[in-house]
Amino acid sequence: MASPQLDKTYNPKAVEKQWGAYWAEHQLFQPRHTGEDGSFCIVIPPPNVTGSLHIGHALNNTLQDILIRWKRMQGLKTLWIPGTDHAGIATQNVVERQLKEEGQSREDLGRQAFIERVWTWRHQSGDTIIGQLKQLGASCDWDRLRFTMDEGLSLAVREVFVRFYKEGLIYRGERLINWCPRCLTALSDIEVQHEDLKGTLYHIRYALAEDPETFLTVATTRPETLLGDTAVAVHPEDPRYQHLIGKQVRLPLTTRTIPIVADSILVDREFATGAVKITPAHDFNDFEAGERHGLKPLTILDYKAQMDPVGLKNAMVDQDLLATLSLKSVQEARSIVIETLKQKDLLIQEEEHPMALGKCYRCKTVVEPYLSPQWFVKTAPLAVPAIEAVETGKIRILPEGWKNNYLGWMRQIKDWCISRQIWWGHQIPAWYCRNCNKNNLLDTGHAVEATTLPDSNKMSCFISPNAQPIVSKTDPKICPRCGGSDLFQDPDVLDTWFSSALWPFSTLGWPEQTQDLKTFYPTSTLVTGLDILFFWVARMVMMGIKLTGQVPFRDVYIHALVRDAEGQKMSKSKGNVIDPLTKMSQYGTDALRFTLASMASPGRDMKLAEERIEGYRNFVTKIWNAARFIQLHADGPKTAAPLESRPFPDRWILSRKPCHSGSHQGLRRLSL
């Protein structure tokens, strides 16, 4: 550096640009060392391909960058793999919103054209966040950039699906699943966010069939679903009701009678009236109770969470009410049902009742339990080694407090619903022969939709659970059973998290036994936020151990969430977002990174106020000016004096060399 005098203040933009270009030109982030001292690998938590860098990314990637640069300086063969996630529902929603502005829907375009449209969008916007990561100074090996829908990664997905299917770890079945009536797709359990709210508990009288003057009172928060009731449950040992078990009640607003059954699992004697209505098609507990008592589910809501005329007819709802309720939303139907019950003097009490409501994590719409055929991963066998790996310390979770969280979830894991009724994603590698499945296609309780929906929107729930799929890595041409050639692929795509569960090894070339895989797998440390511990981390552990026989990473470092100065979650709608890109250009990348790093105490959310960034910007300037001061007073380079002849202050400074520095010790303490 031979400039005559440094600027008075640090100018981050110029400096960052210069170093960015230098790093790129010299390809400094490729694994360069021999690996004699070991290797160190991090896979990036792939941000959504359509996303833009937010403060959480900034924190996450700053921490990874600190680790990876530290290891690189220590001489390890070091690799940080970058990439992006196709983010099925989220991305599809973005493009659908664009279409809507143009007055179009995805159905208007049709599946093929829609997917092409998403690819176009992906090519336009997909590199945005990558550029922003570079701006943040992330020292990823950019030559190894991956995308979950790359050819290689897609092959990995198919490989896993087929292997799992053959082993019985993937199956198709008709079950009650969480359904978003706006995204029109199934969701997994953890894609539902529960929100506490004040609900109302309605006490409704069901008259005894043999004696219309005697009533059994049930309590429910969802009176509209009573039309789909198939029984009422009481506790087998409840003296109030014991004599009623086995008798029939008339289901209000219908011409049906339903039995009173005894169920000690479903019924809590202490709660409300001690009598529970059972609606197997619209409640998870009731579904299980229904199976215990051999009750056939009666679906009354359609895929848009509207009252389904066909379902209402099957449920023998009163004629006049049926007409009124048809295609009404849940909310509207509830009001109508309540009003009608009141008129008939069957609603005897309303009380406030705290409850939790499930909402779609992508669009906040109220999620409905919905009976439909879906694909599932059988998780129990995968969970066993995933539990063991953490219990025995093959995988360390830091801070340790989250270990129990992980174990608790893993121990009571439920099967993972992996099919999504959307178009953007890895289409399920299963095909159906029309000839062999004549009676199993478009077989649905929702005849209305089956006949009115355009072909392109036929959902997999119209493929009966009895249909025989042909599961194959490559597209089959003929049916292996009958030799027929009229095949079509299952229209569903896989949960986004299915492909990201393979990320630590699919990015290294798996299933090919590549050199990268041999060198860098298992990866070293995974740095991520708590919010995706189950979505992502847990699934990577299950998949990794199952498919590679090894844990996907040794350490999981879970960092805090970034909140605003008041501790509120940052969100665009609240307007409290601190945009890292703006801050970088305002104060410099180092100031932002220093702020995030200094505040990132593990296991605790960070409240970030802009003043902090400003403060560290000042600190950066201070260092800059120290250099300026030295340059002003030093008159050019000199030969280094031997240590013994140096004054005490010099020797002290030299004793504080990097490997003894505070940051080095701090990082060592994590023993990552």
Added chain:
RNA sequence: AGGCGGAUAGCUCAGUUGGCAGAGCACUGCCUUUACACGGCAGAUGUCGCAGGUUCGAUCCCUGUUCCGCCUACCA
């Protein structure tokens, strides 16, 4: 409902084997001293949530309690 975390200066937080309480910001005073006003120097500031207990000694360990936050959960 269960599990976990937090409560320390006005604000945001550190405080890792228990030994007179710390930082940054904010605040006060002085300094227009050529590295830096995105500055320097000096300074004030706390019953360490509350109540017990262990200890020579507790912000730190134990018990109880209150408030806040998060995660998991099928109480209709």
